[in-house]
Amino acid sequence: xxxLVLALAATAMMAGAAQAQSxxxxxxxMIVPFAxxxxxxxxxxxxxxxxxxxxxxxxxxxxxxxxxxxxxxxRAAQSKNDGYTIMMGHMGTHGAAxxxxxxxxxxxxxxxxxVGMAAGTPILIVGKKNFPAKDLKEMMAYLKANPDKVNQAxxxxxxxxxxxxxxxNSQLGIKPTAVPYSGTGPALNDLVSGQVDYMCDQxxxxxxxxxxxSIKAYAIATPVRSPALPDVPTTVEAGMxxxxxxxxxxxxxxxxxxxEVVTALTDALNKALDDEATKGRLLELGGVLPTKDxxxxxxxxxxxxxxxxxxxxxxxxxxx
Amino acid sequence: xxxxxxxxxxxxxGLIKSTQELGAGLFLIAIALFFYWQGMDLPRGSLRALGPxxxxxxxxxxxxxxxxxxxxxxxxxxxxxxxRWSLRGPFFVFGGIILFALLIRSCGLMIAGPVxxxxxxxxxxxxxxxxxxxxxxxxxxxxILLFKTLLRLPIPVIGTLLEPIFPF
Amino acid sequence: xxxxxxxxxxxxGVALTLNNIFLCFVGCMVGTLIGxxxxxxxxxxxxxxxxxxxxxxxxxxxxxxxxxxxxxQYGGSTTAILVNIPGEATSVVTVLDGHQMAKQGRAGVALGxxxxxxxxxxxxxxxxxAALGQPLTKLAQLFGxxxxxxxxxxxxxxxxxxxxxxxxxxxxxxxxxLLLATVGTDLETGQERMTLGIQDLSDGVDFAVLAMGIFxxxxxxxxxxxxxxxxxxxxxxxxxxxxxxxxRQSYFPILRGTLIGAILGILPGNGAVLGPFASxxxxxxxxxxxxxxGRGAIEGVAGPESANNAGAQTAFIPLLTLGxxxxxxxxxxxxxxxxxxxxxxxxxxxxNPELFWGMVASMWLGNLMLVIINLPLIGLWVKLLQVPxxxxxxxxxxxxxxxxxxxxxxxSDVLFTAFFGLVGYxxxxxxxxxxxxxxxxxxxxxxxxxxxxxxxxxxxxxxxxIERPVSAGLLLVAVVMLAIALLPSIQKGRDExxxx
Numbered sequence: 001x002x003x004l005v006l007a008l009a010a011t012a013m014m015a016g017a018a019q020a021q022s023x024x025x026x027x028x029x030m031i032v033p034f035a036x037x038x039x040x041x042x043x044x045x046x047x048x049x050x051x052x053x054x055x056x057x058x059x060x061x062x063x064x065x066x067x068x069x070x071x072x073x074x075r076a077a078q079s080k081n082d083g084y085t086i087m088m089g090h091m092g093t094h095g096a097a098x099x100x101x102x103x104x105x106x107x108x109x110x111x112x113x114x115v116g117m118a119a120g121t122p123i124l125i126v127g128k129k130n131f132p133a134k135d136l137k138e139m140m141a142y143l144k145a146n147p148d149k150v151n152q153a154x155x156x157x158x159x160x161x162x163x164x165x166x167x168x169n170s171q172l173g174i175k176p177t178a179v180p181y182s183g184t185g186p187a188l189n190d191l192v193s194g195q196v197d198y199m200c201d202q203x204x205x206x207x208x209x210x211x212x213x214s215i216k217a218y219a220i221a222t223p224v225r226s227p228a229l230p231d232v233p234t235t236v237e238a239g240m241x242x243x244x245x246x247x248x249x250x251x252x253x254x255x256x257x258x259x260e261v262v263t264a265l266t267d268a269l270n271k272a273l274d275d276e277a278t279k280g281r282l283l284e285l286g287g288v289l290p291t292k293d294x295x296x297x298x299x300x301x302x303x304x305x306x307x308x309x310x311x312x313x314x315x316x317x318x319x320x
Numbered sequence: 321x322x323x324x325x326x327x328x329x330x331x332x333x334g335l336i337k338s339t340q341e342l343g344a345g346l347f348l349i350a351i352a353l354f355f356y357w358q359g360m361d362l363p364r365g366s367l368r369a370l371g372p373x374x375x376x377x378x379x380x381x382x383x384x385x386x387x388x389x390x391x392x393x394x395x396x397x398x399x400x401x402x403x404r405w406s407l408r409g410p411f412f413v414f415g416g417i418i419l420f421a422l423l424i425r426s427c428g429l430m431i432a433g434p435v436x437x438x439x440x441x442x443x444x445x446x447x448x449x450x451x452x453x454x455x456x457x458x459x460x461x462x463x464i465l466l467f468k469t470l471l472r473l474p475i476p477v478i479g480t481l482l483e484p485i486f487p488f
Numbered sequence: 489x490x491x492x493x494x495x496x497x498x499x500x501g502v503a504l505t506l507n508n509i510f511l512c513f514v515g516c517m518v519g520t521l522i523g524x525x526x527x528x529x530x531x532x533x534x535x536x537x538x539x540x541x542x543x544x545x546x547x548x549x550x551x552x553x554x555x556x557x558x559x560x561q562y563g564g565s566t567t568a569i570l571v572n573i574p575g576e577a578t579s580v581v582t583v584l585d586g587h588q589m590a591k592q593g594r595a596g597v598a599l600g601x602x603x604x605x606x607x608x609x610x611x612x613x614x615x616x617x618a619a620l621g622q623p624l625t626k627l628a629q630l631f632g633x634x635x636x637x638x639x640x641x642x643x644x645x646x647x648x649x650x651x652x653x654x655x656x657x658x659x660x661x662x663x664x665x666l667l668l669a670t671v672g673t674d675l676e677t678g679q680e681r682m683t684l685g686i687q688d689l690s691d692g693v694d695f696a697v698l699a700m701g702i703f704x705x706x707x708x709x710x711x712x713x714x715x716x717x718x719x720x721x722x723x724x725x726x727x728x729x730x731x732x733x734x735x736r737q738s739y740f741p742i743l744r745g746t747l748i749g750a751i752l753g754i755l756p757g758n759g760a761v762l763g764p765f766a767s768x769x770x771x772x773x774x775x776x777x778x779x780x781x782g783r784g785a786i787e788g789v790a791g792p793e794s795a796n797n798a799g800a801q802t803a804f805i806p807l808l809t810l811g812x813x814x815x816x817x818x819x820x821x822x823x824x825x826x827x828x829x830x831x832x833x834x835x836x837x838x839x840n841p842e843l844f845w846g847m848v849a850s851m852w853l854g855n856l857m858l859v860i861i862n863l864p865l866i867g868l869w870v871k872l873l874q875v876p877x878x879x880x881x882x883x884x885x886x887x888x889x890x891x892x893x894x895x896x897x898x899x900s901d902v903l904f905t906a907f908f909g910l911v912g913y914x915x916x917x918x919x920x921x922x923x924x925x926x927x928x929x930x931x932x933x934x935x936x937x938x939x940x941x942x943x944x945x946x947x948x949x950x951x952x953x954i955e956r957p958v959s960a961g962l963l964l965v966a967v968v969m970l971a972i973a974l975l976p977s978i979q980k981g982r983d984e985x986x987x988x
Binding site: 340341343344347348351355358359362363366367369370371372373375376379380382383386387389390393400402403404405406408409410413414416417418420421422424425429433436437440441443444446447452455456459460463466467470471472473474475 | 518521522525528532533536537656657659660663664666667670674676677679681682684705708709710712713876877878879881882883885886887888889890893894897899900902903905906909910913914915917918919920936939940943944948950
């Protein structure tokens, strides 16, 4: 056993000399705070694949799900700030979390080095197939007239569908009966079979159901229509312009990660966003990509501050 | 599982006719009390809107009643006695697992594997240090090849403590 | 009928290209491997292998990933039988009689029968999906929260029937399982419940963590203190192949299991977990001598294993025809499809017929491959049992540790497993059985969720469970079954406990 320790120490010393190489010289771990296969995970894997090519080292996605994504981000925030652990943050973890989790162990604004926005997915307002409203205006009127009758589904506290619908309801000034589900799948299932009346969720989860006519889409909460669903009006067109929500995903590094490392990561991310194949994949999901102005760490840093300020009052007042 | 010993000399027991049943009942009551203590502050809600504490409270109550019934039965009905408890097995096996958990992130599978396995193997009365060392190192190599190389799981092989000095 | 055959032919045309056969084979191999390794589940593996599939065409990629999924189901039964560790909720039942058979030197027979039952079930389920997939989806849409709740109640009754010894003890274990399922963040209010302030418990206890601790580690400790019981497994190596009698006993259980599993698998709320339990209950109830169950009855392996595999396959129906994933693995398949540019939904069948029918055909092909891969391996597995226990248990230990760690890359999960191992050991000492507890745990999460959803939707009226016909029917079945289960033990008193 002693010999083994000695041998290890010797190798370690020799290896120490090789440390001075430039970043990155070993695989980079990207913590995704949600389960594999979800929208954030998909964005991370698509972007990460191209970034690996630029960096010359594999970006390994590590899914650390739990507590609305805050478990994974907490872990990532506390890991070594050498650029070998980065994370895919999200509207929930870096916008809504301070309002939802009283004992959150990180500050979305102060505890991270923003690398850049990756991609977002727009939010849609959808209703069950035979919901008695033909457009958003009628829907708003119906919801206001029948507050005791309507049921709104969401995929659990802290889920995108939960937060975004709270914002929708609070802007409308209504408090419908909220039915919690343990995920988008079961919630969508009960919307399709007509057990619940309406919900708000990311376009990627809904697009096929809308195309097949098993649910009705009322509006998309972006300034322009989505190429994935050209027939669905925006909230601006449909009469609720103040409702603008996108479930964004962005890369962050732990606080005080060296500047040159963050720059290398930002460049790699931008290259990925410029790549036609990567772009195509993200657009196919119905995703929205950052414009040239919205790229990079500086913009993202400011954006996170605005998001926290926007979500906090909405979620703090909301009935849970 | 072959745990239940046939009650042979059953008639000659004292007040408690089945120590296993008594222990089982007391154990359940203890669990019920523990969960009651943990969950008593949760709002129970109403039937119209069940609160987070309603179901746990109902379950805890039923569990406690079940435990109580077992305690009562143990005084009247002859049943198996409590088996001998060993300390060596649980100590080394669970200790080995805990060592694995403590070492895996910082020192990686490379260290956590052999250490936890050697410690765990001490649970067996046939333990031999040399054999255990060779076996655990060989097993660790197999595991690295299997989980890291073949299945590509993100399991740390080197660990954060040693990573800066092992740049592969 | 003609369209049906045409579709199947098209499917086989897709599945039988050299490329796809190869991918299917690779998927089945990897699946078997991770299934056999305790703890490493298909979710972690599929997630890690996803990037590799970026280069393939979508059909090929999905064929491979699907192969991993049912390969893992297959491999999981092997571990359940050999070392008494259920890797997934669906193999808990296999442990009961499968491991007993292994202890009697009939591991080969159990493995062989499981493989053949699974193959038969897989074949039937493939045809089932092809012929009835779409109409059955409509049926599944009848299931709202109230119906699911009643279904779960029925499942809990199965757990009582499952029990071998004292019914009181079994019921207490179910209650304990239900109680453990309530640990974690409350779905409706977001409040943390009984988490002891530990952040890693905020999403509740993971099934694999509980199962690995209660079954796997507790069994290791127990074996270490009784050298006699563990050496039984080593010493007695009986026949490798099921005999004619074994086959005769298994025909009908396999048929019934296949049917039960296939039907429950269609339900979008992960009804597949109930399949093996339901099958076991049925076999035990109609057996001439129910006492054999839990002591190595081959029907208790053949039926549930068939139900398990049939359910695993028909669970693809809600995914392929509705685009709604019934469980975590299927949710991952949705992710995989999405990455490949196919967003699953009601239109996959008409818009991507090659993909749909290719996958259906590859399921059958995969099952065939699994039998071909697994039958020769039986000899190897049985030999593995002869490894001295002092080496066997650290190997199981390290595999479990790595597997548990890799579920969520979490060290606290590993610590929890050690804790549940200790709990499991204590429970064994007090004569409790772990299986009903696990079933209670699995059903508990769904049950509370569905109960509260149903009550929210009915605005607090319990009559919703009786007013809705499907729900009322399920509850009626549950009551009748409970009566059948309880009557004999009430009549005979509690003597039955000691009639071993």
